[in-house]
Amino acid sequence: MVNRAAPSRESAEKPAHRFRNSLGDPRMALFAPRVTARLLQGVFALIFLAATILLLFIELHTVLSLRYLTGGVLIAAATAAVFLPAMNGRDIKPWMVVLPGMDFLAFAIIRLESTGAATNPMVMMLTLPAIWAGLMRSWRSIAVIAVLSVAVITPDIVVLTQGRLTEPNADRAIMLIGMLPLVMILGAIAAHTMASILIDRQLALKREREQRAAAAAESERSRFLLDTVLDSLAVGVIVTDPEGELVLMNRILRESPELSADGADPWEAYKNSPAFEADGLTPLPDDESTYNRVVRGEHVSEQLLWVGPPHGRQRALSISGSPVHTATGEHIANVIIITEVTDYLQALKAKDAFIGTVSHELRTPLTTVTGVLEVFEEHIDELPSALAQWLPVLQRNVMRQHVLVRDLLTAAGTRSGALLLERDTTDLGCVATEAVSALSAEAGRKNIEIVLDVHSAVGSFDPTRLSQVAENLITNAVRYTPPGGRVTVRTRTVGDELELAVSDTGVGISAADKERLFEQFFRSESARSSAIRGIGLGLAIVKAIVEAHRGRINIDSEPGEGTTVTVRLPRD
Template sequence: MVGATPENPDLWRLTLQHSPIGMALVGLDGRLLMVNRAMSEMLGYDVEELQQRGFQELTHVDDLDADLVQFDRALAGEIDSYRLRKRYLHADGHVAWGDLSVALVRGRDGRPLHFISQILDVTEQHEHEDRLRAATADVEHERQSLEAVFETVSVGLLLIGRDGRYERMNRRHQETMRLPFPDGHGGEAGQLGHVYHPDGKTLMAKEDMPSYRAAQGEEFDDYTYWVGDDPITRAAFSVSARQVRGPSGERLGAALAYQEITDLMRAMQVKDEFVSSVSHELRTPLTSVLGYLELLAENDKMPADAVAHVQVIRRNATRLQTLLSDLLQVGQVAEVSLQLQRADADLVAVAREAVEAARLYADQSGVGVELDVPHRLLTLVDAQRIRQVLDNLLSNAVKYSRAGGTVTVCLREAADGIVLEVSDTGMGIAADEIDQVFGRFFRGGEALRQQIPGTGLGLNIVSSIVAAHGGEVTVDSELGRGTTFRATLPHVTD
């Protein structure tokens, strides 16, 4: 910069002192000849202190070499100015970042006179950039980690946009798409293919497809189905769906996770077929055994002690027959929907009969049985099946109650149908077992610890019968306080 020295030194001095940017005149040896207030405030030194120092001792050691290289190049005539970002040492020891612009001033004869330096304090900006870089690095690490998880998990993952279009899927899900959609998939929720309900026979309608349900805003867990045209090679899946929402709660789409459960479903089928087959095979000889035991018990020539032994055999054989009937019914429910024989029935009469039948066992256990019913309640049901519901609920209530406890059967009409409740003051059910009580063969932990006999089929049968009537059964329970099973049936009349 030739002839840059102002003609009016006072004007130059005023400009220097009042500039909001740090400014300094720097000698050819690097000493600060003149500095302004902005630079003083930036570095934390008085103006007089700064004018006794050189830029070399104010510069961070890691940035000094880069500054000196440019400084020497300017003195050598290679460049007239330079700019760089560097660190300064603040008076209190912390680092201040400055955006430095330097111009060399020459005399009329071309000889270097001094440097003019401008320093913009960019400490906050640099710290912000550091934080931004760190945050960006964290986000990228998180993205890469999620990408690795997304592509390596054994679960199929699918992301659907709010318009129902497929936005992304992982490799696992892409591989499984070939079975239900051998001709390819259009990438839109609800596309039909070789997708079957859990019975393996009924094709799914568009409204039943998990992708369509999720695209419509539903959330669900463990939705099971079969895929594949060939029954031998088809696969079973369990899918769960959650909605993806933005910061304000707006729906952005849905995420679905697909877990293959073919082995589990086939094992359950084999188990059901085995149970059904064994039950059928045992029922015929057992019926014959019970018939001959009946004849033996009625034989007047039998000694009294022999008759007593026969009665013990009959009781156990009858119990075995009941178990086989339960197993057969569970197998039938698994294969087809439960068939009902509906007719007009007085549920009050059905409830009274069930309670009277349960009293003998209840009295032997020291448990009281109470009945809270209206005078009459007519509806269209399968009375034999409803009696089965009551028998199972009463048997459980008495079995899991302590001596001195009470079982109450309540029947009433409500706005949403007919409500049938069986309550007890027994041991109760643990909170983490409530959702499992209607599963086949499930036995609660407390029942197992106390070695209370049972098969774990009764409540599954109750649930099946109530569902076949178009109703719902729920349970409320508290450990040590008792349990209430509540079946709600639609009120149907001719």
């Protein structure tokens, strides 16, 4: 996710500042004067005109008076002013409060002429300019309206205090004096409040739209960045929804000649392409494909498949995949990663072929040397003492070379396919005992005690292969245990399983090295720095043999606290 800096407070307030003036903060064009002023002033003028026409029939002399005519001129001037070009803008200016003020002033003059008479009901139409002043969202405007409201009722106050009104007119004047300023001020305040609420709401909606637009732009930018990154990868990437429908396929797959040949849909071609298991010959069942397994919710790690016709041009693929869940556990997608490993496997095959060839070539002279040494051993009494003392050393080194050749051949065999097993009903304890016997001399040279804790563990397995497992584990334990240490070999039956455990008091294994122990030719840094013999095949061979027996292997170790390797095999 690409992070973007949040807008500063100053930049966020720029739109608001654009509308600020001494009368308030009308930040939006919702109550622009070209709309509100013309509407309210226009309606006010029409009502005044209608009232004036009625007065012509009721009190003609009032309409023809100088004061009424003066008030009418002020109202006409205010109405004409709202149509001036200056009123076309979006902003409310301080001077615009003059226009509703002219309406109030006009009625104040008219009331001097007709106090307590037919013009009393007409003053209520001043609610419209009061509302306009409130929509300016300025307390100064409301203060102006309050002062002018008092001015409108001042003539009534004067005549009422002088007692010049009849009792009915006096009552109406008292009601007018008490209610008019209150109605005008509350009307303006109500308009002010409503304008504030509406403008704040509109600002909130605007901010929300901007945030959504920014989020959409950010999402699009992130999507573009993700697509660019995925398209630049040298491995295939597929993303599907939880039901397995395609969401994304990167370029290396979309443009793959095998998937897009003859205009084919790469996604459909991928799903329908026949695949074969690691041997390149056995068809992979549809329900065992990485795609179907991941859609079922399984996690797949480096499944090796071959695509292409058997005995033809095939490509090797290493495929991994897993479902994707949110922090709350919701299944939102599936991801499949496809890596072509054809060249890698061909290189490994060539290496294994080379190792196999070399091993076979070494085995012949080793057999000859072994035969010669056996003849020397039979006639050791006839050999010069200087030569006879070297005979055990020669035998020991030839045996090491035999073990090395055996391990090399076994390692090459594990890559070419499953190991062939010759099962027999045998006691694992006997196998362990023979392995200890074969390695006791090497342990003795380092003054390492081997403790044998053997219990009956009879089952069906390949005794030759299991002997190789036991010898490799005990050899490693002896090599990595300092002089004076102890190696414990234990066999037993646990339920339906046979168990072989080899423990030592050696140097232990770090967590980083533990992850790579079963890799062929891997040797830890401590082994290399300590010049401990070995080529890094022992545990890889052990693992291959154990898995061929459908068993499992576990390593429990901490640096400086020794190591315990436990092998468990099914009895049958």
